[in-house]
Amino acid sequence: MTRMRLFEERCVELYSAAKIRGFLHVGIGEEAVAVGVSAALAPADPVVSTYREHGHALARGVPMDSLMAEMYGRATGCSGGRGGSMHLFDADRRFYGGNAIVAGGLPLAIGLALADAMRGTGAVTTCFFGDGAYAEGEFHECANLAALWHLPVVLACENNLYAMGTAIERAQAETDLALRASSYGMAAWAVDGMDVVAVAEAARRAVDHVRGGGGPVFLELRTYRFRAHSMYDPERYRDKAEVERWRERDPIDALVARLLEEGALDEAALERIRADALAEVDRSVESAEAAPLEPVEELTRHVYAEQGGRS
Structure with missing residues (x-):
């Protein structure tokens, strides 16, 4: 969670300095959801995310260097510099990415x-997906098919109470x-999405249920984003x-207090965790700034499928 927090805080700084362009949606405050759910998954389990997916990608094991390079739009990014913040993909880790369309990831997951x-x-x-996606037709179609076909899927709804600027009760x-x-x-x-231990326990229960043949599970992860919907949001x-x-x-803070009280960690260990994460963020920025942009002659690649050569 510390790695996620420091990564996104740095991204906010870089965006303000115009080094990261396009859109930027950070999940500061929602780290327990990504970490807790990911802890219950196996490497072969596919993950589909939203446009607020930096934490999910890090929890999935996508290297920070490739994420930061993608934020910069560099060729070494996990999506080749073509996707940016909202389209992080790593097929080798079965992370099928962010999606700029609200609820757009649900049919892919099904x-x-x-x-x-x-x-x-x-x-x-x-x-x-978020509580805003819950209001979209895709969610209801996909939930119906998941149950009808008894599919092995966990529908993890990050309910942060606001669909962009619309409160859930409205x-x-x-x-x-x-x-x-x-x-x-x-x-x-439902589970308290601000408690990483509670999320991990709920996710383990859900994954075990699905993997055991019990059919799909819906998790409502009640969480909150501390920052605005996006960097453009007033x-x-x-x-x-x-x-x-x-x-x-x-x-x-809640996990730190718990670990200190239980004696699982001390202040020195926590400082090392933060220092290591900060050094990793610094290295990722240095790597991204030194990475090449995609050559202009490559810009038409991936528009059509390539068979026996480039199209």
């Missing part, structure tokens, strides 16, 4: 889960999303006092 089910691989697909007649999801005939429950839709109340539940 397809991946169906493919693994047909091949009998035993893999469990996890799809992250968009959803029933704000208990797990309750509504259960109507599709799948197991569904954030006029929520009260600053509300944000500060949630900041008091910072998932990193």
